[in-house]
Amino acid sequence: MESIGVLMACPMNPYLEQELHKRFTLHRFWKVPDKSTFLTTHCNSIRAVVGNASAGADAQLIEALPKLEIVASFSVGLDKIDLAKCKEKGIRVTNTPDVLTEDVADLAIGLMLAVLRKLCESDRYVRSGKWKKGNYMLTTKFTGKRVGIIGLGRIGMAIAKRAEAFSCPISYHSRTEKTETKYKYYPSVVELAANCDILVVACSLTEETRHIVNRKVIDALGAKGVLINIGRGPHVDEPELVSALVERRIGGAGLDVFEHEPEVPEELFGLDNVVLLPHVGSGTVETRKAMADLVLGNLEAHFLNKPLLTPVV
Amino acid sequence: MESIGVLMACPMNPYLEQELDKRFTLHRFWKVPEKSTFLTTHCNSIRAVVGNASSGADAQMIEALPKLEIVASFSVGLDKIDLAKCKEKGIRVTNTPDVLTEDVADLAIGLMLAVLRKLCESDRYVRSGKWKKGSYMLTTKFTGKRVGIIGLGRIGMAIAKRAEAFSCPISYHSRTEKTETKYKYYPSVVELAANCDILVVACSLTEETRHIVNRKVIDALGAKGVLINIGRGPHVDEPELVSALVERRIGGAGLDVFEHEPEVPEELFGLDNVVLLPHVGSGTVETRKAMADLVLGNLEAHFMNKPLLTPVV
Numbered sequence: 322m323e324s325i326g327v328l329m330a331c332p333m334n335p336y337l338e339q340e341l342h343k344r345f346t347l348h349r350f351w352k353v354p355d356k357s358t359f360l361t362t363h364c365n366s367i368r369a370v371v372g373n374a375s376a377g378a379d380a381q382l383i384e385a386l387p388k389l390e391i392v393a394s395f396s397v398g399l400d401k402i403d404l405a406k407c408k409e410k411g412i413r414v415t416n417t418p419d420v421l422t423e424d425v426a427d428l429a430i431g432l433m434l435a436v437l438r439k440l441c442e443s444d445r446y447v448r449s450g451k452w453k454k455g456n457y458m459l460t461t462k463f464t465g466k467r468v469g470i471i472g473l474g475r476i477g478m479a480i481a482k483r484a485e486a487f488s489c490p491i492s493y494h495s496r497t498e499k500t501e502t503k504y505k506y507y508p509s510v511v512e513l514a515a516n517c518d519i520l521v522v523a524c525s526l527t528e529e530t531r532h533i534v535n536r537k538v539i540d541a542l543g544a545k546g547v548l549i550n551i552g553r554g555p556h557v558d559e560p561e562l563v564s565a566l567v568e569r570r571i572g573g574a575g576l577d578v579f580e581h582e583p584e585v586p587e588e589l590f591g592l593d594n595v596v597l598l599p600h601v602g603s604g605t606v607e608t609r610k611a612m613a614d615l616v617l618g619n620l621e622a623h624f625l626n627k628p629l630l631t632p633v634v
Numbered sequence: 635m636e637s638i639g640v641l642m643a644c645p646m647n648p649y650l651e652q653e654l655d656k657r658f659t660l661h662r663f664w665k666v667p668e669k670s671t672f673l674t675t676h677c678n679s680i681r682a683v684v685g686n687a688s689s690g691a692d693a694q695m696i697e698a699l700p701k702l703e704i705v706a707s708f709s710v711g712l713d714k715i716d717l718a719k720c721k722e723k724g725i726r727v728t729n730t731p732d733v734l735t736e737d738v739a740d741l742a743i744g745l746m747l748a749v750l751r752k753l754c755e756s757d758r759y760v761r762s763g764k765w766k767k768g769s770y771m772l773t774t775k776f777t778g779k780r781v782g783i784i785g786l787g788r789i790g791m792a793i794a795k796r797a798e799a800f801s802c803p804i805s806y807h808s809r810t811e812k813t814e815t816k817y818k819y820y821p822s823v824v825e826l827a828a829n830c831d832i833l834v835v836a837c838s839l840t841e842e843t844r845h846i847v848n849r850k851v852i853d854a855l856g857a858k859g860v861l862i863n864i865g866r867g868p869h870v871d872e873p874e875l876v877s878a879l880v881e882r883r884i885g886g887a888g889l890d891v892f893e894h895e896p897e898v899p900e901e902l903f904g905l906d907n908v909v910l911l912p913h914v915g916s917g918t919v920e921t922r923k924a925m926a927d928l929v930l931g932n933l934e935a936h937f938m939n940k941p942l943l944t945p946v947v
Contacts, residue, residue, distance in 0.1 A: 423777035427800060431747035431776075438918070440744050441754040443911050448903045452896040452912040462918040463744075464736035486799030487740060583765040590761045596753065597760040598770075605751070605775040 322624055326366035328386070330376035333395050337613035341371065344617070350376075360385040369393060369620055374553075374600065375582070377401030383410065391623045393616045396603075397421055397476075399633060400526040400553055407634050414634040415619040418475060420611040421603035426479035428602050429551045432575030433484075433519055435596040436547050437463045442593045464488050469517030471510055471533060472524025472552070473499050480521055492517055495524065510534070514541035519549060526553035536561045539571055547573045551602050554580040563588050566595060577602050635937055639679035641699070643689040646708050650926035654684065657930070663689075673698040682706060682933055687866075687913065688895070690714030696723065704936045706929045709916075710734055710789075712946060713839040713866055720947050727947040728932040731788060733924035734916035739792035741915050742864045745888030746797075746832055748909040749860050750776045755906045777801050782830030784823055784846060785837025785865070786812050793834055805830055808837065823847070827854035832862060839866035849874045852884055860886045864915050867893035876901050879908060890915050 327345040329338060341347045348367065353359040360382075367386050370378045373395040380403045383389060391413040392402055399416055407414050435441055439460045446457050468484045470477045470493040481491045481504060492505040494513040499506070507513040510533055514520050520542050524530055534548065534557040542548060548571065550557055559580040565571040566589065573594035579585050582600055589595050603612065618630045640658040642651065654660045661680065666672040673695075680699050683691045686708040693716045696702060704726040705715055712729055720727050748754055752773045759770050781797045783790045783806040794804045794817060805818040807826040812819070820826040823846055827833050833855050837843050847861065847870040855861060861884065863870055872893045878884040879902065886907035892898050895913055902908050916925065931943045 423801075424775055427747060427776045428751060431744070431751055431753050434740060434744035434747065435753050435757075438741060438744055438914070440748050440909065440911065441757045443914055444748075444754045444909050447898055447910040447912050452898070457912045457914055457917065459917050459919045459922055460914065462737055462920040463740045483799045486796045488736070585760055585765070596757050598753065598756050599760050599765040601751070601756055601770055601773065604770065604772050606772045607775040609772055 322621075324366075325368050325624060326363060326388075327369045327371060327620070328363075328367045330370060330372040330378070333371075333373045333375075334609050334613050336610060337371070337395065337616060340613065340617055341620075344621075345369070357385075364388070369623075371395060371616060371620075372401055374398055374401065378407070379403050380406045383407065383412065391415070391620065393619045395612055395616050398526060398553060400555075404634055412634070413623060413629060413632060415616070415629055415631050416633050417603075417612040417615045418631055420615060421608050422475045422479050424605050424608045425476050425551055425602040426483055428577060428598070429476075429480045429521055429523070429549055429575075430483045432549050432551070432577065432596055432598070433466075433468075433521075433547070434463055436549070436573045436575040436594065437461045437466070437519075439593065441596055465490075466518040467492065467516065469493065469507070469513040469520045470504075471495075471513065471520070471522050471556075473502065473504070474523065474525070476551070477521075477523040478502075480523060489519075510538050511541045514538045514546065515543075517542075518545065519547045521549040522552040522556045524552060524556070526555055531555050532558045534558065534562070539565045542571055544570060545572045547571075547575065549575045551577045554578045554582060559586065566592055635934075637679075638681050638937060639676060639701075640682045640684060640933070641676075641680045643683060643685040643691070646684075646686045646688075647922050647926050649923060650684070650708065650929060653926065653930055654933075658682070658933075670698075677701065682936070684708060684929060684933075685714055687711055687714065691720070692716050693719045696720065696725065704728065704933065706932045708925055708929050711839060711866060713868075717947055725947070726936060726942060726945060728929070728942055728944050729946050730916075730925040730928045731944055733928060734921050735788045735792050737918050737921045738789050738864050738915040739796055741890060741911070742789075742793045742834055742836070742862055742888075743796045745862050745864070745890065745909055745911070746779075746781075746834075746860070747776055749862070749886045749888040749907065750774045750779070750832075752906065754909055778803075779831040780805065780829065782806065782820070782826040782833045783817075784808075784826065784833070784835050784869075785843075786815065786817070787836065787838070789864070790834075790836040791815075793836060802832075823851050824854045827851045827859065828856075830855075831858065832860045834862040835865040835869045837865060837869070839868055844868050845871045847871065847875070849878075852878045855884055857883060858885045860884075860888070862888045864890045867891045867895060872899065879905055 328348045370392045378392045394416045464487045468489040473493045575596045577598040641661045683705045691705045707729045777800045781802040786806045888909045890911040
């Protein structure tokens with residue numbers, strides 16, 4: 322399969338890169354000085370694109386690659402792939418569901434605990450020597466807080482299962498009510514926000530869910546409410562969130578994603594009620610290896626005319 | 635009851651202090667310039683001592699207060715109280731069990747997530763601007779890690795319940811096997827440490843459990859093992875732990891308590907695999923209020939000749 326051209330959209334994982342290089346003719350798109358010339362030169366040999374949460378295959382790239390057969394994403398999110406265009410052209414799309422569910426759910430709970438109990442702030446307090454001068458402030462109990470989940474898919478359900486162990490009442494909003502669960506359904510995100518203490522974004526990013534957490538939702542969540550985002554930056558109206566935090570109209574936020582990563586609004590740096598992570602949701606050694614193997618497995622299956630492991634399109 | 639003298643060992647909670655001041659004649663021991671003169675002057679009016687995790691009633695204090703009837707601790711831990719002396723003199727002792735169980739268990743899980751997923755380190759990474767230069771390193775998955783608990787009392791059980799939601803296999807060591815639970819029992823702490831990934835100290839501090847985590851246990855836990863201490867600093871041989879961490883003979887540690895609080899070994903400050911908290915286990919607004927009410931309720935019950943709410947002796 323070494324003659325098959327695979328275009329890797331950006332650096333994402335050394336092991337994956339190495340394996341793709343061994344098995345295919347790998348083109349590292351980020352190392353290409355002149356992208357349009359490159360595409361013109363190689364457009365007939367590139368049959369696969371490997372993308373991730375940062376970069377995938379938009380309409381322009383797809384049009385530039387007439388021999389493209391498959392887009393394999395090193396992520397579960399598909400927002401960087403023009404799915405409609407792929408469908409139109411018969412291009413297969415795969416992602417990495419399930420293998421990262423637990424890590425992302427773990428991180429959501431970690432963010433909740435870190436925000437409510439001010440873990441990072443109190444660790445800073447110790448390291449700065451301030452503990453010698455006085456006790457740290459009191460924080461807020463996590464057990465029993467009402468957790469509202471936007472999107473009750475694999476990740477949303479995994480978050481719910483974990484939060485339940487802390488006696489957190491669970492409610493959710495999704496496109497359709499999930500009658501098979503016992504959690505309380507709210508038909509709108511505003512109602513969900515008004516009835517929970519911790520609001521978690523766990524749905525996929527589409528045109529419909531862009532800015533699903535907007536000013537109205539932030540107001541409904543209120544001065545004691547906490548927002549946790551382990552979805553995608555564009556799920557949240559970031560400027561609105563920032564002013565709400567700075568003006569203390571919302572109680573706190575735990576954010577793993579931002580609208581323009583790796584840019585993070587600097588007004589947040591001075592706040593003690595936010596935890597800011599560099600998009601590490603699935604970032605463990607174990608999970609990234611499993612994700613890489615799934616990408617490789619999907620590509621291999623495709624080029625051997627076998628059923629794809631985790632097809633989306 | 636205003637003529638009853640109550641000695642408060644150290645500052646611990648403004649609400650509690652205020653309420654004691656309203657109901658009794660409150661003596662704030664930390665404001666007394668000359669403690670032995672004070673004790674000689676007031677020894678016949680002091681009938682109660684209110685202590686906490688930092689300071690309680692040792693043999694010397696008890697001997698100096700011949701009218702002492704009750705020691706009410708603003709903590710569940712009793713290591714600062716000479717229980718044998720209290721028993722000998724017929725002095726009642728109360729503590730604050732149950733109301734703080736969930737907060738302490740939440741913090742234990744928070745520490746596990748913070749250490750394994752490097753939450754505080756990655757928050758620092760974002761705030762320092764480093765994310766603009768490159769992605770954060772990969773960390774270690776929490777779900778499924780084997781959790782070993784030293785002491786399966788109220789707090790140990792609450793930790794187990796939470797960790798189970800993350801599919802963590804649970805094992806424990808305690809003085810006697812708890813046949814009513816399904817968790818795996820190890821007859822020694824060394825065997826427990828050898829068979830788990832995350833070792834949590836959740837037992838009470840007594841002469842027997844001082845340095846229960848010693849060099850042998852640290853060696854058994856090993857280079858990938860993580861120690862979580864939400865018990866008392868003296869549970870762990872701190873110098874041994876520090877060298878193990880500095881020499882990377884142990885994988886990491888999440889510590890809420892230290893042998894000589896608020897002193898924290900500065901060799902730990904440069905490490906990225908430790909989380910250091912200023913003894914905040916029960917430090918939430920909700921729980922400290924509940925603990926204060928329990929102290930007040932116990933004192934009231936005692937002086938009205940009613941059954942104590944949470945007696946230990």
